[in-house]
Structure formats: C-alpha cells, structure tokens
Amino acid sequence: MSNDILKALAEVLEQRKCADADSSYVASLHAKGLNKILEKVGEEATETILAAKDAHLSEDKKEVVGETADLWFHSLVMLSHLGLGPDAVLEELGRRFGLSGLEEKASRNTKG
DSSP states (O other), X not given: OHHXXXXXXXXXXXHHHTSOTTTOHHHHHHHHOHHHHHHHHHHHHHHHHHXXXXXXXXXXXXXXXXXXHHHHHHHHXXXXXXXXXXXXXXXXXXXXXXXXXXXXXXXXXXXX
8 A cells, every 4th residue: 555655646746846836836846956855855854853752752653653754755756856756765675675784784885
C-alpha cells in the first residue's frame, strides 16, 4: 500500500511540476527553484526534529507523524526537481537492506 501511495504522489508531483504556479503549490516551489525547495526541506526537517522531541516528552505522536509527512512530501518535491522519484530511494534502501549500518557506512567511505 505505501509504495502505491508514493508512486501516486510522485505522479501527481510530476504533473504539477509544469502547472501554473498561481494555482499549484508544487508548481510554485519549482518556479522558485531548487534553493527554495531545499529551504522547505530544511524547515520541515527542523519541525520534525522539534515534534519528535515534544512527542518524546508528551507521548503524543500525532504532530511528529504530520511533520514527517511534510518532510517526506517536500523531499519528494526535491527529488522531482532533480529528475528523480521515490523509486531511486527505495532501490537504494533495498540495496542496503541486510547490511549492517557499520558495513554500509564503511562501503561509502571507501568509494572515494
């Protein structure tokens, strides 16, 4: 189910990439360029971190889920702007699956 949602969202993001910036939030982000998109990713990452800290203290997880959804959404917009989609990330996660985190990190450090 979640892969279906990611694929459907990626398709919508691609369609809206070239839409009128006055009628589409996604199109307006693309029109403003990569730096604006990256600014939004950074903003959402910070909000996710703060929500996670709050969730840890209050045990209310609703806000951290919402902020994580915003972070993922804006990350997908970033990928779309760069001509990538969620499949590229899912393939990379699949490649890493079964490796220990230490092994995977060591393999990145030796790639030069």
